[in-house]
Amino acid sequence: MALSTVSDSESDSCQTPLRPLSLELREETAGLHRYTEQRLGFPDAITNLIEYGSCLERFYRLYRPLETELAAFDEWRSIGIELEQCRQAERLARDLSALGVSPSQLAGAPKASLPALLDFPHALGALYVMEGSTLGSQFILRHLTSLFGDKIGAADSFFRGHGEQTTSRWREFKRVLDDYGLENLSHVPRIVAGAKRTFLSIADWMQP
Numbered sequence: 001m002a003l004s005t006v007s008d009s010e011s012d013s014c015q016t017p018l019r020p021l022s023l024e025l026r027e028e029t030a031g032l033h034r035y036t037e038q039r040l041g042f043p044d045a046i047t048n049l050i051e052y053g054s055c056l057e058r059f060y061r062l063y064r065p066l067e068t069e070l071a072a073f074d075e076w077r078s079i080g081i082e083l084e085q086c087r088q089a090e091r092l093a094r095d096l097s098a099l100g101v102s103p104s105q106l107a108g109a110p111k112a113s114l115p116a117l118l119d120f121p122h123a124l125g126a127l128y129v130m131e132g133s134t135l136g137s138q139f140i141l142r143h144l145t146s147l148f149g150d151k152i153g154a155a156d157s158f159f160r161g162h163g164e165q166t167t168s169r170w171r172e173f174k175r176v177l178d179d180y181g182l183e184n185l186s187h188v189p190r191i192v193a194g195a196k197r198t199f200l201s202i203a204d205w206m207q208p
Contacts, residue, residue, distance in 0.1 A: 025191065
């Protein structure tokens with residue numbers, strides 16, 4: 001399956017959706033979602049603590065600059081999203097420190113490896129992917145805990161997601177998405193494009 005770029009023109013050809021934006025995103029990105037999961041191969045791709053640490057490093061190097069780009073947009077709070085609560089690089093940094101790795105010594109992913117977030121709708125699509133990943137992360141954490149037992153120690157923040165609040169936070173995030181989509185129908189193609197680009201960036205970066 002050869003996938004490399006996603007243009008706004010491809011997404012612009014979609015009909016303006018009458019369905020909720022969260023459903024539109026799920027259906028429009030389903031193929032890329034499966035492709036990304038296959039590329040990452042979680043949880044089976046992680047068989048020891050060295051591979052686990054390497055995985056966390058790759059995520060950290062991608063998410064840190066990506067979250068910096070997301071923070072450059074001012075619209076988050078106005079639509080009901082507290083971006084600080086969505087940051088995953090901080091959790092990754094805690095996990096790496098627990099494994100004896102200094103996050104400050106890790107170079108961020110190059111600009112070319114990040115999804116092109118040209119405006120806020122693109123950024124919202126990217127956050128959809130990142131927040132959605134917290135749901136599957138809990139399944140991965142159960143596998144890792146079964147595999148490593150106490151050896152994982154405190155290095156479980158990233159895959160723990162939002163803990164017991166993960167499901168409720170995802171429902172609230174989808175509600176915000178749907179409200180935004182209804183009020184900004186013309187932005188929907190760019191939101192979808194941002195989500196697709198983010199899936200591709202994760203798939204390519206995590207399997208260089």
